[in-house]
Amino acid sequence: MKQEIIGYLESIKEDLFKISSYLYNNPEESFKEYNSSEYLCNIYKKFGFKVKKNIMNMSTAFSAEIGNGHPRICFICEYDAVKDLGHVTGHNLLSAISTGAALGLSKVISKLGGSIIVLGCPGEFLGGSKVTMAKQGLFEDIDAVLVAHPDIITAESGTSMALMPLKINYKSECGLSYRRKGTYSALDACMLTFNSLNILSKGFGPACSIDGVIVQGGKDPHLLPNEAESKFYIRATKKHYAEIVECKIRSLSKCLGEIMDINTECSIYEIPYDELITNSTLSRLFSHNLKEAGIIDIEGPKDTYSGLSLGTVSHLIPCIHPYISIVQDNSIKYSSREFALATISDFAKNIGLKVSHALAFTAIDIIQRETLLQESREELINFLKKQKD
Known part of the structure; x- marks a missing residue:
C-alpha cells in the first residue's frame, strides 16, 4: 500500500505543488482567507472528498472527509498569512503537505477501512480556530491528529507555551x-x-x-x-x-x-491556548516513517516559545506537531521573507512530498495496528492524570 501511495502522489505532485505556490502568491490575513479556503475546498472536491464549508459558523473554515468508520485520522490545513509579510511561517506549504498525505491515503482507504478527515483551520495567528473547534466538540469523534510544520530544522514534535x-x-x-x-x-x-x-x-x-x-x-x-x-x-x-x-x-x-x-x-481578548502535549507513541512512529521516506537527520523534540492552538486539541486526543526543514541555506531565518520564498522552491516541494508520504504511512500504521491507537490514548490519559496529581 505504501508503494501505491508513493506512485499516486508522484502522479499528482503538480497539483500539490500548485497549492503551495497559489497560497504564497495570494496571501490572506487570519479569518479572511476566502480565496485560500475556496481553492483548497475545490481540490478536495476534485479528488472525491465530501466537503463542508463554514463549519462552526467560521466562513473560511472547512472539513473534507472520505472513508467510513474508525479510526478517524485527521490532517490539518492552515492557510492564513501575516499581514504585509505573507507566508513567513510556511502555512502555504503546510497545507500542501497535509493535502498530499490526505490524498495519498485516500487512494487506499477503502482497502484499509477507517476515515480521513481534513480540517481547514483559519486564523492561526489570531486566536486559532482549532480551539473553538475543540471547545465545541468537533474533535470528539476523531482518533488522532497528524500535522507537520515547515521550519529551518527537522525535529521531533515537542511542546509549546x-x-x-x-x-x-x-x-x-x-x-x-x-x-x-x-x-x-x-x-x-x-x-x-x-x-x-x-x-x-x-x-x-x-x-x-x-x-x-x-x-x-x-x-x-x-x-x-x-x-x-x-x-x-x-x-x-x-x-x-x-x-x-x-x-x-x-x-x-x-x-x-x-x-x-x-x-x-x-x-x-483572544482565545487562550493550552500547552501542546506531544504523543510520544505517534511521534516515534512518524519519525520512523520520515526516515523511511528518505529524511534521515531528525533532531530531538523541539519546544516552541509560541502558542499553538493545537495545544488545546492535544489535551483531548493524541496529536503530533513535528518540524521539517525546507531550506538549503542555513543563513535563512524562520518567519522571514526569505523563508517564505523558500517554501515554493523545488527543494521545499520535494521535501514536502516526502513528508506527505510519512504522514500517510503513519496513518496506515495506526489503522492497521489497533494497539498503537490504544497505546497512544493510554499515554495521554496517564499524562493528564499525572498533571492533576
Missing part, C-alpha cells in the same frame, strides 16, 4: 493637560502597570513570561489621556501557571485603579 491573552482598559476624567496637577490620567495607570509588572515578573520564574503593548494612550498632548488600553500575552509552560499570573495582573490593575481613582476593566 500555553497562552493567555489579557487586555486592560483604564478610564479617567477628561480635562486639559496643563490643569493636571493632583490628577492621575488613564495613561499614568497604564504606564505604572507596565513598570510594576517589570519588577513583579521577576518572581514569576522561568515557567512564565509576559509580552505587552500599549495600543491606546491618548491622541492630543493638550488633553489628559482619559482612556488607555494595553494588551498582554502571558506565556507559560502550563496553562495553570498562566492563569495564576493572570489573576495577579488583574489584582494589580484593580489595586492601581483604587489608589489612583481610575476605572479599570480586564478581559480576555
